[in-house]
Amino acid sequence: MFGYSGGGDTGGDDWANGVLVEGCSCHNLEQSETGMWALEGFPARYGPGTVYNLTLTITDSGVTDAADPAAAGGFLLRVTNGSFTGGNGFWTGDSGRLLSHNADSNDRRNWTVTWTAPDEGTGDAVLTLYFNVVNGENGNDAGDAWTRLVAVSLGTPQALEDEKGIHELGVSLKQYWIGLIGIAVTLGFVLLAYIVLRGGSANYRG
Numbered sequence: 001m002f003g004y005s006g007g008g009d010t011g012g013d014d015w016a017n018g019v020l021v022e023g024c025s026c027h028n029l030e031q032s033e034t035g036m037w038a039l040e041g042f043p044a045r046y047g048p049g050t051v052y053n054l055t056l057t058i059t060d061s062g063v064t065d066a067a068d069p070a071a072a073g074g075f076l077l078r079v080t081n082g083s084f085t086g087g088n089g090f091w092t093g094d095s096g097r098l099l100s101h102n103a104d105s106n107d108r109r110n111w112t113v114t115w116t117a118p119d120e121g122t123g124d125a126v127l128t129l130y131f132n133v134v135n136g137e138n139g140n141d142a143g144d145a146w147t148r149l150v151a152v153s154l155g156t157p158q159a160l161e162d163e164k165g166i167h168e169l170g171v172s173l174k175q176y177w178i179g180l181i182g183i184a185v186t187l188g189f190v191l192l193a194y195i196v197l198r199g200g201s202a203n204y205r206g
Contacts, residue, residue, distance in 0.1 A: 007100035
């Protein structure tokens with residue numbers, strides 16, 4: 001998939017979804033094994049509605065910098081819950097669940113972006129990151145590199161859509177307690193019968 005220098009500003013949601021499937025393979029078909037990255041600020045467990053500043057830094061020892069590169073790197077982020085905030089230097093798509101560089105921010109290899117965690121009861125947030133390190137040259141043998149990573153921020157479990165309280169099922173509190181007492185009485189009779197039968201068998205002589 002093309003790793004556009006303008007990111008989502010050039011390719012839009014269709015480009016982003018293609019990258020998520022194929023990677024940034026326009027200048028290098030194979031995923032890099034020498035790529036280095038640091039993602040700071042993405043919490044192991046998020047606070048509902050909390051705003052986090054995420055700092056992404058990338059590099060790759062296999063990519064040689066051009067003397068005056070037109071571009072140095074790029075990235076695409078996707079998160080399953082919560083939303084990114086765009087601004088100068090960034091493109092957002094899919095109602096804020098997608099974020100990438102644009103033509104104003106591809107001359108660097110570090111970015112700070114803003115992510116707002118989802119509401120209570122939304123579940124975990126899974127973040128997928130694709131990034132590429134480039135040398136500003138064009139062509140399939142330009143020597144650029146890309147890789148992919150996934151991170152998870154734990155959240156509160158989602159409520160089941162069909163989950164209902166006992167009162168919503170039409171059972172009154174009185175009926176609830178009568179049912180519990182009935183179960184307890186039944187278990188008591190079973191225990192008493194067991195004791196009687198056990199005592200009788202112990203006294204039996206064949």
